[in-house]
Amino acid sequence: MIPDSQLAELVGRLADVRVLAVGDVMLDRFVYGAVERISPEAPVPVLRIEREQAMLGGVGNVVRNLRAQAASVCLVALLGRDEAAREIKGLLRADDDIESHLHEEDDRPTTIKTRYIAGGQQMLRADRERAHAVATVLEEEIIARAEADLGQAQALVLSDYGKGVLTERVVRRMIAAARPSAIPVIVDPKGNDYGRYGGATLVTPNRRELTEATGLPTGSDSEVVAAAAALIERTGIEAVLVTRSQDGMTLLRSEALASPLHLPATAREVYDVSGAGDTVVATVAAALAAGIDLESACRLANAAAGIVVGKIGTATASSAELAAVFRARELETGEAKTVTLEDALTHVSAWRGKGLTVGFTNGCFDLLHPGHISLLRQSKAQCDRLIVGINSDASVRRLKGEGRPIQNDASRALVLGSLASVDLVVIFGEDTPIDVIEALRPDLLVKGADYANKEVVGADVVRAHGGRVMLAVLEDGHSTTATIARATTGR
CATH class of the missing domain: 3.40.50.620 (HUPs)
Known part of the structure; x- marks a missing residue:
């Protein structure tokens, strides 16, 4: 295991890569305010709105995290034809290092997740969405566009939020296209059938998702390892990185089933876990794209997750913040x-x-x-x-x-x-x-x-x-x- 000072130096290499991200993009809205009384109409708090903020969500948040680490990104995603879609396009146009190919579907509203926050805590989340598989014609267009961009990328992210973009056909075609060039494929998975992710370099389920995918308990270290091993053996996925909230992360590789890597959580205070999984996916993808070994990539990702959960909203971890984490671990008095x-x-x-x-x-x-x-x-x-x-x-x-x-x-x-x-x-x-x-x-x-x-x-x-x-x-x-x-x- 390399020392923290070397990990700090590796962070700089994330800026030299290009990552292709394919998946479900959405708009994250945050409504901030103060609660000072209970409504006279019903026993619910009254939120006095002070400000609102909108940012890229879903695979868009993966893109934001990649850009925070100075990686360049190509995004392939699907939108509706509505105001939220126009807002997403505007956010993407603000960064010249994001190349975006956004397909549109008439009967699909762009997904919006609105979070209401007071006193640093989420009170409510309201989702506007309609999840259904993409039409066959658009499915082919997404595959063709992504395959065309894959040749310029050093890593591929498949960010699956179950909204219908990453159909089994899209997933299998993309993994198959990446393998001949040894392009690492990192999957943020959804659903119970992980067989369609077979051949991926890494999948990143959380503890609940791992239980749903395997039917096995994941309460302890040994149970997480057993469930991850079962998933690898059933699907042909090369490695599983299980995000475990306050218990950190566990990495299990197909070639080293008897040697799991347990990484303790690094956050000192947790304010909001929104989007932390996207941060993990983005950091691992950028690291693997830079030729960094998987264990070190996961250590970088674990530190990045610790940074973002200490912030409010779907936050990002910058390269400077990430390098500072590893340098700080070697410092005592100073x-x-x-x-x-x-x-x-x-x-x-x-x-x-x-x-x-x-x-x-x-x-x-x-x-x-x-x-x-x-x-x-x-x-x-x-x-x-x-x-x-x-x-x-x-x-x-x-x-x-x-x-x-x-x-x-x-x-x-x-x-x-x-x-x-x-x-x-x-x-x-x-x-x-x-x-x-x-x-x-x-x-x-x-x-x-x-x-x-x-x-x-x-x-x-x-x-x-x-x-x-x-x-x-x-x-x-x-x-x-x-x-x-x-x-x-x-x-």
């Missing part, structure tokens, strides 16, 4: 200080609301030495709060060559976070911190005095909004490169 750029922006906003000044400095900080400590102390002396940006492992390798860094980014962040002079640590994957500086807009930018003003990355950005650049006095005789050289030569 883990609370190591944050994503998004979280850093939240801190900066709060600090500025209190009238505090924000400073920023950056580097590889591979082997922390007295020169680094001096730089950080000088930086903190000139501001109220100091944020340190550090290059990710991949970035350090590009800048310093193979053999560097000596310590991985999680370890480097841990050491920096343990220093009183450092308030936050942000890990960035680019060669320079310009994107971080542009986002944070620090009041103070600090580099060592060996940088001339014109060479300091981001200096123009900081000065443009009234900030200043400081060149810190360097401690003589201290350099990471020189330290490593001395250690390797004995001089």
Whole structure:
């Protein structure tokens, strides 16, 4: 099993893939409000509506999660001819990295799921839908369109919500089309007959769905494993990933029936499980498309699910959030200080609301030495709060060559976070911190005095909004490169 720091690095590979997603698309509506009284007409709460939100649901939520991880997507789905369909098309048009092929059927209303939420809890869900198998002519059109797009994809997702798009014929044709090119097929299943998913790389039932499909109990670890093994033996599916809510996930592979992988749940607080299964499917699909092994893909998916259930609504898990989860697991003393750029922006906003000044400095900080400590102390002396940006492992390798860094980014962040002079640590994957500086807009930018003003990355950005650049006095005789050289030569 690879360490969490390596999983954090794997997250970046999800951005380089293309996934074909076929299935039931729908519109998820969320109506938020407050409940302050009971209706005089009936013993029901009165929801005073404050705001409404609409987003892609069903296979559309798989697409949203893939895009949150920066993967590109081709979507093949079916809509009615109605206002909800037009709304879905508008949402899809907003992202150029989604190629959508949406077929339409006159007598099929576009599925809408409306959730009413107050106090962070769902009060009611109302569904508008009509589930029936797609007409034969449209069935052929969907198959032809999906088969044409399969050649450009590194993974295929079949998102089956039982609304009629993924008929047995569509499913079997798509799996058969993917197998000759060894394209992984990930199925979010529905119904009791999993035989039609035979040949799929992975199916992702929840515990209830696994019981319905096998007729076997799934209360304990051993029962889940037995039911998943029975499903594999009956259907010819290569692997089963069982999502088990508060009990995490269980992976069972056909070639290793005696070696199940149990992954504990990672969420600290659960607010809403809506769409968590879509997050799992999307993350596994992107990972397999990137050539990541199935066990690591499932570990990534488990962490992503833990992120989204801590949010309200059918949420997504971004690449930055996912990488941060694995980096945080390796951090102890400094883990609370190591944050994503998004979280850093939240801190900066709060600090500025209190009238505090924000400073920023950056580097590889591979082997922390007295020169680094001096730089950080000088930086903190000139501001109220100091944020340190550090290059990710991949970035350090590009800048310093193979053999560097000596310590991985999680370890480097841990050491920096343990220093009183450092308030936050942000890990960035680019060669320079310009994107971080542009986002944070620090009041103070600090580099060592060996940088001339014109060479300091981001200096123009900081000065443009009234900030200043400081060149810190360097401690003589201290350099990471020189330290490593001395250690390797004995001089």
